[in-house]
Amino acid sequence: MQQEPDIFDRMAAQGAGAQAEQSLSKEELPALVESRIAAHSISRTPPNARQALQFLLAHGWLESATKPKLFNLIAAQTTLLDALLEPLDLRVVVDDVRGLAFLAVVPDYAGDDTDESEQDDWTHPLMKRQRLTLEQSLLLALLRREFLQREQESGTGAVVRVTVDSLLPQLETYLGSTGSDMQERKRLTQLLENLRTHGMVSEVDAQDCITIRPMIVHLLNPENLQTLLLRLRALAEQGGAQGSAGNAEGTP
Incomplete structure (x- = not known):
């Protein structure tokens, strides 16, 4: 008849098993740590x-x-x-x-708004659509046209600089004259500063020039801008014709 191990033998056996398990874990630990470090390194962005x-x-x-x-x-x-x-x-x-x-x-971005009636108010949480005034849109159209004309002459990628004074008569063609050179220049300066904050132009330098940024080519829709210019030119010509007719009627 076999004698059952006493309490001291059982405690000794449990201690030996725990030591063996602990030593095995220590042997496997370095490999486990290395694998976790490798996985973490792979997932991190450079x-x-x-x-x-x-x-x-x-x-x-x-x-x-x-x-x-x-x-x-x-x-x-x-x-x-x-x-x-x-x-x-x-x-x-x-x-x-x-x-x-x-x-x-991304081109297929739809946003959270599924109401088609509100698509004009589309915004991205990180990139909100900017609303421009008529004068800002007009100046952007003129600057974009100037930028592309210079690129055709000097090659794509050329630095395009224009004087502030050269833009004044172009604005006057579409918006009309205010009768004050100082007022017109102030209006243009304010418009340029607004466009500068959007990355379209540089600051006015010591030579009274600005640099048109290449972003202007990608930001604006050429078809819409051309339509805007044609519409404004038609309105300006219509206003000029009405003014001439009024002067003719008032002549004795």
């Missing part, structure tokens, strides 16, 4: 891509002339950045020729 993405989210766009390293990085890793932006319904657009990179809403 620091340079993170920096580029943060800059785009903060500013919306950048030019190679001012941020060459970031621009080259974005141009080389557009696929990665698009994948990171996918949950936000955003994408990166790169204009290699003009040295421009900017964020845009």
Whole structure:
């Protein structure tokens, strides 16, 4: 008849088993830690891509002339950045020729509003649509036309600078004269400052010139702008004809 192990034998056996289990866990622990570190490293975004993405989210766009390293990085890793932006319904657009990179809403973005009557009020949580006045839209159309004409003459990607004084008669053609040169220049200066905050033009420099930014090509719909210019020109000509007719009727 076998004798049952006493309490001391059972305690010793349990202690030996615990030590064996503990030693086994210690042997497996380094491999487990390494696998977790590797998985964590793979899932982390590279620091340079993170920096580029943060800059785009903060500013919306950048030019190679001012941020060459970031621009080259974005141009080389557009696929990665698009994948990171996918949950936000955003994408990166790169204009290699003009040295421009900017964020845009994905083409199939529908938003949360399914009411077709409110589609004109579409907004993206991170990129709100800007409403422009008639004067702002007109100046944008004139600047875009000037930008494209200069590119045709000097080549795509050329820096386009214009004087402030050269824009005054163009505005007067469509908006009419206020009768005060100082008032017209003040109006133009205010319009340019507003467009500068949207990245369309630079500040007025010491030579009284501005640089038209390449973003203006991508921001504006050319068909709508051409329609706007034609409509304003027709209204200006109609107003001029009515004024001439009124003067003729008042002549004895």
